Amino acid sequence: xxxxxxxxxxxxxxxxxxxxxxxxxxxxxxxxxxxxxxxxxxxxxxxxxxxxxxxxxxxxxxxxxxxxxxxxxxxxxxxxxxxxxxxxxxxxxxxxxxxxxxxxxxxxxxxxxxxxxxxxxxxxxxxxxxxxxxxxxxxxxxxxxxxxxxxxxxxxxxxxxxxxxxxxxxxx
Numbered sequence: 001x002x003x004x005x006x007x008x009x010x011x012x013x014x015x016x017x018x019x020x021x022x023x024x025x026x027x028x029x030x031x032x033x034x035x036x037x038x039x040x041x042x043x044x045x046x047x048x049x050x051x052x053x054x055x056x057x058x059x060x061x062x063x064x065x066x067x068x069x070x071x072x073x074x075x076x077x078x079x080x081x082x083x084x085x086x087x088x089x090x091x092x093x094x095x096x097x098x099x100x101x102x103x104x105x106x107x108x109x110x111x112x113x114x115x116x117x118x119x120x121x122x123x124x125x126x127x128x129x130x131x132x133x134x135x136x137x138x139x140x141x142x143x144x145x146x147x148x149x150x151x152x153x154x155x156x157x158x159x160x161x162x163x164x165x166x167x168x169x170x171x172x
């Protein structure tokens with residue numbers, strides 16, 4: 001789905017426009033990093049929690065938007081994406097490379113999202129990615145439900161989720 005610049009310009013503070021910009025950013029980055037067609041699975045995402053996974057990556061965002069961008073992924077698809085990013089066979093991926101890859105994946109999603117919004121004068125800061133083997137202790141209900149968006153993707157036979165949890169300092 002291509003983001004309409006006109007839509008964002010007309011509704012710069014609209015949670016719907018922010019959601020579209022986020023979804024666009026995720027799709028672009030995932031496709032480039034995976035080197036594969038990755039299917040979006042709307043029905044499989046729960047907007048109120050992350051699915052149980054082997055690995056999690058999180059970036060804090062602040063400024064225009066306050067909150068988090070989160071990645072929940074199992075080891076299998078994470079290894080495949082890491083192999084593609086490092087141009088190695090999945091058997092050659094160490095835990096350190098795996099952590100670097102999923103951190104870079106969420107970093108690129110946040111960076112792309114930030115770039116899309118900054119083109120319209122809406123900027124936010126991002127932190128260094130944090131990696132964990134357990135879900136972060138974040139209460140989804142602390143964030144604006146209009147901006148809470150979990151997007152599930154199918155990668156081969158497995159799924160992973162990218163989520164935006166945010167409050168907007170200027171949204172209508």
